[in-house]
Amino acid sequence: MKKILILGGTGFLGRHVCEKLTRLQWRVSVPTRRESNARDIQMLPALEVVTANVHDEATLTRLVAGHDAVVNLVAILHGSQEAFDKAHVQLPQKLARACAATGVQRVIHVSAIGADTRNPNGAPSMYMRSKGHGEVALHQPGLALTVLRPSVIFGVGDSFLNMFVQLQKIFPVMPLAGSHALFQPVWVEDVAQAIVHCLQDAHTSATVGHTFEACGPDIFTLKQLVQMAGHFAGINQGQGRPVIPLPDSLGRLQASLMALVPGEPLMSRDNLASMTVPNIASGNLPGLEALGITPASLEAVGPTYLGPTSGGWGLRSHLTLKRKTAGRF
Template structure:
């Protein structure tokens, strides 16, 4: 039985990945600052929740020791330069040192589409620059490393399509900045399957040292995705709300004002900077197909969790929904 340390295991991707590894009967360790944050996974068999701070390097080293591999899913979408550096750069640096001290070589690191380890400072946003520098930190450590760069992820519990659907249930009109930004959304279950494939790659080691672009089969504008979220959630009798594209200057003003609201913003200036770069596969790196995964279309999955009968696709999901949609695949 393999033993996997999963940093960020209580988050969106982590919850889906924990379920897949449970099915393989692997043992998992999921650290969290507060045990209550792990309520969605702590009842899974062969999973140990450890209350600790992974940014504490001594604690991280103790965690790493004794595991066969580490999966790093820790990331933030909003924050200051200092916050991005702490999470996306310093933590990978600490992880590299912890792996060296704990004798662990195998690391799967989830980066982001648009990050570039060859020229991290050339990226348009703090988020993407920090992601690139995090890749560099791990690549320079001599680890048996695999990098996955997903596009925006959708699926049961996402904060992407679900957010746009909820907004359309409240407001009659959706003003939208960067409406023409391009995305190639990928199903979270496909990303989790890619991680599992890499963890199972112990004979050929084909994925070691490789970077994969994890993208879905279709490209959408942000406006199209917002419209689909409204349709799939049944807003306005399935027509969704009118989406009003904003000029660049007005869009930046909107993002700046959102950043002043307490809590996590819906949109930040740094998000807009990220969207100036198309969030689609470059074609220069292997994709999910290289891992034996056929990317799943957004239209096949989104209605199952955005609609009134949505129940998701995890172990806790509604089996009726699974059966109803089984013929789509």
């Protein structure tokens, strides 16, 4: 029975990965600062939740020891330069040292479309620069590393399309910064399955040492995605709210004002900077098909969880959705 340590296992993608691995009857360890964060995965068999701070290097090294592989899913979308550096650069650096100290070689690292290991500082945003530096940190001798670079991930419990649905329930129109930005959204189930596929491979497999672009089959503008979310959710009799594209200057102002609102911002200026680069596959790297996965389309999956009669947000709703949609994709 394999033992897998999942950093970020209580997050959106992490919950789906945990569910798949426990169905394989593998032992899964998920560290979290607060046990309450793990309420959606605590019921999974052979899964252990450990209260721990993975940013403490001594603690991380103890956690890594005794596992067959580590999956790093830790990521943030908003924050200061220091916050991005801590989550996306320093943690991979600590993970590389922890693996070297404990003899653990297999690492699956989830990065992001647009990350560049050749010129990380050339990226337009703090987020993208930190993602590139994070990949560089893990390219170390002795590590059997596989990197996945997904586009925006959708599915039950996502904070992307669901956010646009909630906003359209409140506001009669949708002023939108970055409306022409391009995305190639990918289903969370497909990304989770890609991680499992890589973990099932031996150290000498074709996935080791490679980077895969995890994207869906279709490319959309941000405006189209907002409109589709409203349509799927049945808002305004299925038409969604009118979307008003904002010029760059007003978009930056909107993002700056949103950053002042207490709590997690809906959009930041750094997000806008990231969107100046298309969030789509480059075509220079293998995709999900190289892992035996035919990616599902947003138009097939979106209505099943965004629709007005869909079940909810958590893993339990996800399991219900899987039963309803079995064999459709």
